[in-house]
Amino acid sequence: MKRILVPTDFNVESTKIIDAIALHSGLEEVTVIFLHAFKLSDSITDMLMLSRRSRDYENISEEFNNKIDAYTIKYQNKVKGIGVEYFYGSTAAAFRNLLEGLQIDLIVYPKNYNFKPINKYSIDPKYLTARSGCEVLELDTEVIANEQELFDTKIQSTGVEKKGIGLINFILKINTQSHAITKKHTYYLYFWEN
Numbered sequence: 001m002k003r004i005l006v007p008t009d010f011n012v013e014s015t016k017i018i019d020a021i022a023l024h025s026g027l028e029e030v031t032v033i034f035l036h037a038f039k040l041s042d043s044i045t046d047m048l049m050l051s052r053r054s055r056d057y058e059n060i061s062e063e064f065n066n067k068i069d070a071y072t073i074k075y076q077n078k079v080k081g082i083g084v085e086y087f088y089g090s091t092a093a094a095f096r097n098l099l100e101g102l103q104i105d106l107i108v109y110p111k112n113y114n115f116k117p118i119n120k121y122s123i124d125p126k127y128l129t130a131r132s133g134c135e136v137l138e139l140d141t142e143v144i145a146n147e148q149e150l151f152d153t154k155i156q157s158t159g160v161e162k163k164g165i166g167l168i169n170f171i172l173k174i175n176t177q178s179h180a181i182t183k184k185h186t187y188y189l190y191f192w193e194n
Contacts, residue, residue: 002105006021007037009115016110016141017110021079030078035125036118040088096132109126
């Protein structure tokens with residue numbers, strides 16, 4: 001099972017990466033950890049209270065939590081767990097220690113990733129992940145988000161039904177990463193009259 005780190009600003013749109021992870025062919029069973037990075041404050045009071053950072057969890061909306069719960073149910077066979085972590089620091093060595101402590105195998109970004117700070121101490125994790133030595137994967141969440149239905153079934157009338165033979169066309173659309181594969185299968189159904 002792979003443990004995946006996903007940098008986030010806790011926007012509900014950022015949860016779409018779970019669809020991309022679940023549909024990616026190279027990832028079987030995974031645990032997803034959403035992460036936001038903060039630089040350490042210069043204030044001695046903030047540093048003393050670092051272990052009591054419960055106010056940072058206020059940045060996570062109820063809507064974000066509900067979406068995470070829905071994804072946990074939707075992909076229960078593939079996504080074994082979803083969690084949230086904060087990183088406090090700005091050095092690559094400290095970030096590598098976090099990755100080692102969390103046993104992270106892979107860092108995943110959406111292709112259209114755009115850093116949005118949630119407060120004045122937020123830092124862009126791209127600087128840390130680029131120097132971490134951990135594998136980084138970019139997945140296209142827009143292709144999956146734009147695809148309303150993965151399966152589209154159409155029945156066409158051929159006029160042969162009166163003779164007891166029906167023609168049904170199934171069009172299966174499989175949309176993964178940045179390419180779409182469309183396969184068309186034709187099946188003949190035979191009907192017998194008693």
